[in-house]
Every structure is written in structure tokens, then in C-alpha cells.
Amino acid sequence: MSEAPTTHSPQLGDEVRDLFRVPPERAVFEPLTHNPKNGVTAGVWRVTVAERSAVLKVLTRGKQTTEIWAASEDPRHWNFWRREAYVYEEGVARAWEPWGITAPKLLASVERPDGDVALWLEDVRGEPATGWSTAAHAGHARRLGAAHGRALAEQTEPLDHPWLSRRFLRDYTAAQTTGRDLLDDDTAWQQPLVHDHFPEGLREEMVRLHHEREWILRIMESLPRVFSHLDQWPANLTAPHSGQSVLFDWAFAGDGALGEDIGNYIPDTILDGFLPAARLPELATAVYEGYVRGLRDSGWQGDERLVRLGVCASSVKYDWLTALMLSRAGDAQQLDYGGSRTVEAEHRYRERGVVLAFLADWAREARGLATELGFPH
Known part of the structure; x- marks a missing residue:
């Protein structure tokens, strides 16, 4: 699992402020289980501030990993690095909602200066x-x-x-x-x-x-x-x-x-x-x-x-x-x-x-x- 990101990062601090309206040092980051080998995932965390929470998933194309799990720039490739951001941004993740299958709400999609994409998602409990x-x-x-x-x-x-x-x-x-x-x-x-x-x-x-x-x-x-x-x-x-x-x-x-x-x-x-x-x-x-x-x-x-x-x-x-x-x-x-x-x-x-x-x-x-x-x- 990924280590908690540092809130000293100006970019992450701004994202926390925008979403939670509090200083970033009040946020608690809990790493969530995911495939650590996959080159498209920089990390996944539950971010909690008092009684509120969200899930942060960072998509990347620069992560060092095995050839099998390398991120792809080809939009049709099975491991295209930015696909999940598009799925949420375009509403595709909710295509099956009329039949009772849905997805977390997208709270924010942030293009970071380093080229990564930060997906801030609803923390669905169930x-x-x-x-x-x-x-x-x-x-x-x-x-x-x-x-x-x-x-x-x-x-x-x-x-x-x-x-x-x-x-x-x-x-x-x-x-x-x-x-x-x-x-x-x-x-x-x-x-x-x-x-x-x-x-x-x-x-x-x-x-x-x-x-x-x-x-x-x-x-x-x-x-x-x-x-x-x-x-x-x-x-x-x-x-x-x-x-x-x-x-x-x-x-x-x-x-x-x-x-x-x-x-x-x-x-x-x-x-x-x-x-x-x-x-x-x-x-x-x-x-x-x-x-x-x-x-x-x-x-x-x-x-x-x-x-x-x-x-x-x-x-x-x-x-x-x-x-x-x-x-x-x-x-x-x-x-x-x-x-x-x-x-x-x-x-x-x-x-x-x-x-x-x-x-x-x-x-x-x-x-x-x-x-x-x-x-x-």
C-alpha cells in the first residue's frame, strides 16, 4: 500500500482546502488496498477531516513498475493511464444506474502540474x-x-x-x-x-x-x-x-x-x-x-x-x-x-x-x- 502523501505539498494542500474548507494539516490519510504493481496508480487513500471523508486516487504515467503493469499512453490499451478519470468525468461510471449499479460521485478531478490526475471521490460506506x-x-x-x-x-x-x-x-x-x-x-x-x-x-x-x-x-x-x-x-x-x-x-x-x-x-x-x-x-x-x-x-x-x-x-x-x-x-x-x-x-x-x-x-x-x-x- 502507498504511504500517506505529505500535506506539505502545495498542490495537495490546495486540494484539501478546496474540498474540505480547512487547513490541510487537519486531514488524516489512510492508505487503501489496491494493486501496488499497477503503473497507473500512484496511490489510493481515505482522507478524513473530522466527520467528513473522501477517497483520493492519484492516476499517473510515470511510476516505475514491471513491464506487465506499465502505464500506457494508448487510449484503447487495457492499461491506459487516464481512462478512469475520463470514465468519471464523462459520467460513464453511472451508465448502469437505472438498473441499480452505480459508482462513487466525482467530487473533483484535478490536473496536477507534474502531469498526474487526482480523483477525489465520494467515500461510499456500505x-x-x-x-x-x-x-x-x-x-x-x-x-x-x-x-x-x-x-x-x-x-x-x-x-x-x-x-x-x-x-x-x-x-x-x-x-x-x-x-x-x-x-x-x-x-x-x-x-x-x-x-x-x-x-x-x-x-x-x-x-x-x-x-x-x-x-x-x-x-x-x-x-x-x-x-x-x-x-x-x-x-x-x-x-x-x-x-x-x-x-x-x-x-x-x-x-x-x-x-x-x-x-x-x-x-x-x-x-x-x-x-x-x-x-x-x-x-x-x-x-x-x-x-x-x-x-x-x-x-x-x-x-x-x-x-x-x-x-x-x-x-x-x-x-x-x-x-x-x-x-x-x-x-x-x-x-x-x-x-x-x-x-x-x-x-x-x-x-x-x-x-x-x-x-x-x-x-x-x-x-x-x-x-x-x-x-x-
Whole structure:
């Protein structure tokens, strides 16, 4: 997590004064969990002055990081550094508000002299999705399905501002190369954490998924298109009121396939430990059924097999995760998302092994549906 910025900075001091109408030294900065590797994020903080608070997120393009997470100047790139500012400034983050999915209010967007952009956002309080029941996850999926379904039923063109991402799934997965050479390495698969905790047969299935990556990506790119968040998971959601979802972190938003958002949501809920892997089938069924119900509620009458294909073929997004797990199986210290705490390695590999096996089942189902629907191999 990022260290608290100094209020001795004239620029930050001015921002605090403008927003809170108090001297900047009265502000308390609390770092919030985020991906510290991402080159577009200089930091995220909850800023509190007495009884008032706001969230400060600073977007940058000058942060030193790995090549994978480097900020891009290309407005269509999945990691375009300024996208989230545009999403808030242009009101795109509230596109799904009629269906109960909204975003924090933008309080201020400040172009700083050093080229960074400071987003001052409403500090939304509610029930974080990291603690939601299965029914609550399904409710969010139903709201999302209703938003997608209405756009498809009315044959509305997906939102297409020049700074929204395109080819997210293809380009994001292509960038994640760590450990890829280990997929066919016998020694890597014999490491104790892998050998003892990955299910039998997983190697063959995940190697096949990797080799079929291009075909599956072409399938995803040919499915009905919908405006998508592309980073939906419980850490980016809260519920201030029953029947309402508030989504954070719109940095990847853009063009996606029907079903792609929940194809990310379901596995990520387990991969980062918000629910145990034993609950994955229950969660997957509830979220999928909620999404389809929302699609139908809003008037979409399309072939449900296309929805199912979009969800199952989303398994290709996790092609890189198997390789990453192989590369880190010898690490003495395993860190959580955000890198602030250690996690128990055997538990992580056991739980993620279950998820990877589940994704292998999705890939098998996607192959069958693609053949049934006439997608050429």
C-alpha cells in the first residue's frame, strides 16, 4: 500500500482546502488496498477531516513498475493511464444506474502540474462485497444482466468513447507471461506445492487451454458486445442499500463479451479468498442464474447458449495463472493482494487448484458449446 502523501505539498494542500474548507494539516490519510504493481496508480487513500471523508486516487504515467503493469499512453490499451478519470468525468461510471449499479460521485478531478490526475471521490460506506452472501452476489449479477440485456434488447450500440478499452481479454492475457515456459516443464509440476495440491489431470487440461488460447479468444471476440467493467470482483463492490451495488475501479472499462464480466467475477471471488473453494459451484450457479434472469427481465430474447459460452470461455483469462503458480511454488513467502500480509502457501495452492480445475471444466463446456453453435476451430 502507498504511504500517506505529505500535506506539505502545495498542490495537495490546495486540494484539501478546496474540498474540505480547512487547513490541510487537519486531514488524516489512510492508505487503501489496491494493486501496488499497477503503473497507473500512484496511490489510493481515505482522507478524513473530522466527520467528513473522501477517497483520493492519484492516476499517473510515470511510476516505475514491471513491464506487465506499465502505464500506457494508448487510449484503447487495457492499461491506459487516464481512462478512469475520463470514465468519471464523462459520467460513464453511472451508465448502469437505472438498473441499480452505480459508482462513487466525482467530487473533483484535478490536473496536477507534474502531469498526474487526482480523483477525489465520494467515500461510499456500505456492506463490502467481500462479506456478501451468495444471494447478494446473485442480486448484483441480476442487476448487471438487466443493464446488459436492455442494451441488447434495444439494439443499442455499446458505449464507444475513444478512451474505452478494446481487446481487453486478448491484450491483458498476452501481457501476463511469467512462468509460461514452465507449463511443459516436468520439474515445475513436481514441486511439492503443485504436486500435492493441484488435482490430478489439471496439467493436461491447463496446457490444452493454453494451446487453444487463440481459438477461444476469437470466440469471445465474436460474441454479442456489451459495455463492461472488466474488473468485477468483491473488492471493487459495496452495497450501501439493499438492491443497489456501487462499483469502484473503472480503469479497464470498455468493450466486452456478453457474460465476460461474470466470467471474471465468479473465479476471482474464490481466488482471492473471499469465499472457500468448496462454495464455488454454489456461487457459480447463483451468479450465472442471476445474470440470465436479469437479461430476460430486461427483454433480451437471445440464445442463452451464447451467454453460457461467454461465461465458460472466460476461463481463457486465467491461462496465465497456472504458469504464475508454477513460477511461485518455490517462494518461501506468499503475499496477499496488495502485498501487505503473508498467506499460508499450502492453503493457497489447494484452494487455487480447485478453482483451476473448475476453470478447466468451463473450458471443456466452452468447446462443446462452440462446436454446437458452429464456431469454426
